[in-house]
Amino acid sequence: MSKEKSWKxxxxxxxxxxxSATYLTGDWKTFRPELDAAKCTKCLMCTxxxxxxxxxxxxxxxxxxxxxxFCKGCGICANECPAKAIVMKM
Amino acid sequence: xxxxxxxxxQGLNGDEAVALAVKQCDVDVVAAYPxxxxxxxVEKLSEYVANGEVETEYVCTESEHxxxxxxxxxxxxxxxxxxxxxxxxxxxxxxxxxxTSGCRTPVVMAVANRALSAPLNIHGDHSDAMAERxxxxxxxxxxxxxxxxxxMIQAFRIGEHLDVQLPLIVGxxxxxxxxxxxxxxxxxxxxxxRFVGTRQFPVVLTHEGKTVPYKLDPESPMTMGPVxxxxxxxxxxxxxxEAMRNALAVIPQVHDEYAEMSxxxxxxxxxxxxxxxxxxxAIVCLGSTAGTVKTVVxxxxxxxxxxxxxxxxxxxxxxxxxxxKALGKVKAAAVMERSMSFGGRGGAVFHEVRHALYDAxxxxxxxxxxxxxxxxxxxxxxxxxxxxxLQKIIRAKRVDSLVQYVGLRE
Numbered sequence: 161m162s163k164e165k166s167w168k169x170x171x172x173x174x175x176x177x178x179x180s181a182t183y184l185t186g187d188w189k190t191f192r193p194e195l196d197a198a199k200c201t202k203c204l205m206c207t208x209x210x211x212x213x214x215x216x217x218x219x220x221x222x223x224x225x226x227x228x229x230f231c232k233g234c235g236i237c238a239n240e241c242p243a244k245a246i247v248m249k250m
Numbered sequence: 251x252x253x254x255x256x257x258x259x260q261g262l263n264g265d266e267a268v269a270l271a272v273k274q275c276d277v278d279v280v281a282a283y284p285x286x287x288x289x290x291x292v293e294k295l296s297e298y299v300a301n302g303e304v305e306t307e308y309v310c311t312e313s314e315h316x317x318x319x320x321x322x323x324x325x326x327x328x329x330x331x332x333x334x335x336x337x338x339x340x341x342x343x344x345x346x347x348x349x350t351s352g353c354r355t356p357v358v359m360a361v362a363n364r365a366l367s368a369p370l371n372i373h374g375d376h377s378d379a380m381a382e383r384x385x386x387x388x389x390x391x392x393x394x395x396x397x398x399x400x401x402m403i404q405a406f407r408i409g410e411h412l413d414v415q416l417p418l419i420v421g422x423x424x425x426x427x428x429x430x431x432x433x434x435x436x437x438x439x440x441x442x443x444r445f446v447g448t449r450q451f452p453v454v455l456t457h458e459g460k461t462v463p464y465k466l467d468p469e470s471p472m473t474m475g476p477v478x479x480x481x482x483x484x485x486x487x488x489x490x491x492e493a494m495r496n497a498l499a500v501i502p503q504v505h506d507e508y509a510e511m512s513x514x515x516x517x518x519x520x521x522x523x524x525x526x527x528x529x530x531x532a533i534v535c536l537g538s539t540a541g542t543v544k545t546v547v548x549x550x551x552x553x554x555x556x557x558x559x560x561x562x563x564x565x566x567x568x569x570x571x572x573x574x575k576a577l578g579k580v581k582a583a584a585v586m587e588r589s590m591s592f593g594g595r596g597g598a599v600f601h602e603v604r605h606a607l608y609d610a611x612x613x614x615x616x617x618x619x620x621x622x623x624x625x626x627x628x629x630x631x632x633x634x635x636x637x638x639x640l641q642k643i644i645r646a647k648r649v650d651s652l653v654q655y656v657g658l659r660e
Contacts, residue, residue, distance in 0.1 A: 167485035167492075172415070172464055173354040174486050175454045176473040 173191050179211035185212065189233025191248040199245035200224070206246060254513055257351065257478040259437040264395040264427035267434050268334065268360040268420070269294030271402035274303050274442035279328035281309035281320035285339035286372045287424040292334055314339040316344035318357075325355035327476055328465035330406060330449050336424060337448055340378045344385070350417045351386025351490060352477045354464070356449075357417040359387075360402065363537070363588075364424040365624040369411030373625020374424030375588040376536065380598055386490050388418040388497055389566040391536040393522070397433040398422045400514055403437075405502045406446045413496040415452060415464075423538040423588075425625060437512060440579040445511060445613035501564055520569035522561040525551060529558025531640035532577060532614075534603055535586040536562050539621070539628055543586075546633040557637050563597065570606035577607065580639040582615040586633075586656070588622040594610075596653040615643050621656035632656050 171177050206224060207215045214230040215237060238246040262270065266289045272280070278309050280299075282292045299308040309324075311317040314542065316333050321391040325331040333344060340361055346649055352356055360407040361379050363369040379389060386406065392398045403418045409418040423429055436443075451463035456472040466474065498520065505519025522540070524534060533543050540561040554555045558582075560576050562569070577583055594601065600618035607613045619636055621628045643649055 164481055166486070167488035170482065170485045170489070172489070173352065173453050173474065174451055174476050174478050174482065175464065176457045176476055177455045179457045 162171060175211045184229045186214070186227070186229040189231060191233040191235060191250060192228065192233070193233070193237055193246050194230065195224065195225060195226070195250050196247065199243045201243045201245070201247050203242060205240055209236050209240040214219060255441060255511060257437055257512070259433050260433040260436050261408050261431050262395055262399070263290065263363065263397045263429050263431050264392070264422040264434075265290035265429065266294055266401035267395045267400055268422070269298070270436060271399050271442070272332045274437070275305050275332075275403060275406050275446045276330065276443055277304070277332045279307045279309065279321070279324035279331045280333060281311055281317045281324065281331070282333045282335070283311050283314045283317045285336050287312070287364055287374070287428040288336045288339070288360065288637045290428065293358055300306050305357055309365075314342040315346055318343040318350060321357045321359075322346060322350045322353060322355050325350070325488075326358050326466050328449065328451065328463070328467075331355075332359070332408075334360040334362070336362045337366055337372075338377045340382060341366060344382065347382055347385040347387060347417075348382065350476065352486065352542050354415040354490075354493070355417065356415055357411055359417065359419050360398075361419050361421050362371045362424045362428040363421050372424070374426050374428075375625065376421070376485070376621045377589040377623075379421050379587040382419070383566060383598060384488045386416065386494075387566065388414075388416055388494070388501075388564070390422060390564050391562070392427060393516070393538055393540045393561060393650045395427055395430070396434050396514065397516055397619055398427060399434050399436065399511060400501070400508065400516070402620050403442055403445060404504050404508050404519075408497065408501055408624075410449050411422060411496075411500045411504070412450050412452055415494050416490070416493050416497065420535065422473040426538045427514065431617040435512070440509060465623070470607070472634060498569060510636065516563050517561070518572065521572045521576055522563050522565045524558055524559040524561070526558035526576055526580070527530065528556055528579070530556040530579045530581045530644065531637050532558040532560055532583045533633065533636060534560045534562065534573075534577075534583055535600070536565060536599065537588070538587060539588070542628060542630055546630045546637065549630070550634070550637060555637065555641070565599070568602055570602070573603060573606050574610050574626050576616055577603075578610070580614045582617070582643045584617050584619050584636050584640055586619045586628075586636065590620060590622075590623070600653070616639075617643065617649055618653045619650070619656045620653070626657050628656060
């Protein structure tokens with residue numbers, strides 16, 4: 161995050177002066193997902209269920225990848241994974 | 251002051267005066283839910299809409315909470331917006347009042363001040379608006395239907411001023427003003443339209459890097475009313491406080507400009523003094539009570555009693571400096587108010603007037619009289635007795651009873 165603005169510098173009534181893409185909500189997490197590549201069937205259900213769109217299919221790696229800048233650690237991916245290939249860790 | 255413009259005298263009650271002012275102010279959207287004693291306002295406005303006399307969009311809502319939500323949303327798109335409420339209706343808006351002021355959307359609302367339940371009571375007092383004191387709305391209380399009409403026209407200019415950008419309540423005492431017919435001098439439509447002008451917008455920077463007017467527009471999207479976490483929420487509240495402080499300067503400016511056009515003044519727009527210059531005893535009050543107090547002041551003056559009146563017209567922002575100056579030479583003052591702060595050792599207005607005087611070099615005795623709850627009449631004899639109490643306090647040089655009740659059966 162950039163330096164926080166004073167009340168005089170901040171926008172009127174909190175109009176967003178930056179895209180939400182620059183607000184790294186990944187800072188919020190307590191648990192982080194870990195992929196067991198051996199179990200993953202590449203069904204990509206996790207990419208659909210992730211409420212933050214923080215799981216991406218990386219074709220060049222032939223694997224999914226978690227974007228830790230936006231993953232809030234909610235664990236929905238681990239819960240929904242049919243192959244139990246995602247584990248949440250502290 | 252000499253009137254500078256030919257005006258038409260119409261027989262209007264306070265509610266009708268509000269509706270006429272709204273009609274003349276080129277209001278784009280009215281979203282409201284009727285409640286006594288405000289009902290005539292929205293009835294009249296819906297007639298204007300039905301008759302095609304205005305281009306206003308009238309939104310019928312299922313509750314006052316929804317009415318204020320609709321007003322906020324309409325104002326966010328850049329519309330000039332009006333609504334009206336009272337009592338339980340205003341209380342139901344409570345949550346949305348904070349959102350409207352927090353979003354800095356200058357909605358104007360007439361509140362026909364009425365008591366809150368229970369017991370159920372439809373009559374006048376200030377409990378409803380006083381309960382919204384800290385909601386971030388400017389509050390102006392009127393003395394008569396003429397002032398209601400005049401204040402409504404000023405309201406849009408004040409709220410929409412670039413240094414202010416705040417919603418505003420114009421208070422008119424339930425029934426005493428809302429339903430009582432008076433002669434009201436009204437301005438020509440085109441003069442009012444010219445005076446209020448078109449809505450002004452501050453400029454903001456959006457997340458796309460565009461500098462645009464602060465209103466919702468699909469061509470340059472922005473997020474209004476976002477989440478603000480502990481690292482920013484406080485800063486936006488401080489901005490609202492600054493806007494209130496700015497309003498202290500803007501209200502007299504708009505009031506003066508209006509006075510030039512209409513020939514009518516209400517003090518400086520913040521406070522209205524009556525025979526206060528050399529007064530020893532003074533009553534401080536809000537709203538229509540001031541009319542009765544003036545009659546008593548005239549009687550007492552004829553008898554040689556140096557009595558005066560200070561009417562607080564603008565209650566939020568609170569004109570503390572003006573009040574201290576006005577009461578500077580007074581020896582004893584009684585704050586008369588039409589609402590309770592249960593367990594608060596007097597009412598809210600009393601607290602603030604007394605607080606404002608704390609740092610004054612010479613302080614008058616200040617006592618509190620709660621009166622007129624639930625529409626109970628306050629008559630000249632009672633007001634005379636309050637002035638009598640103040641004279642006794644000066645003679646005794648002490649206050650025996652800080653908070654008293656006028657017209658209550660003991």
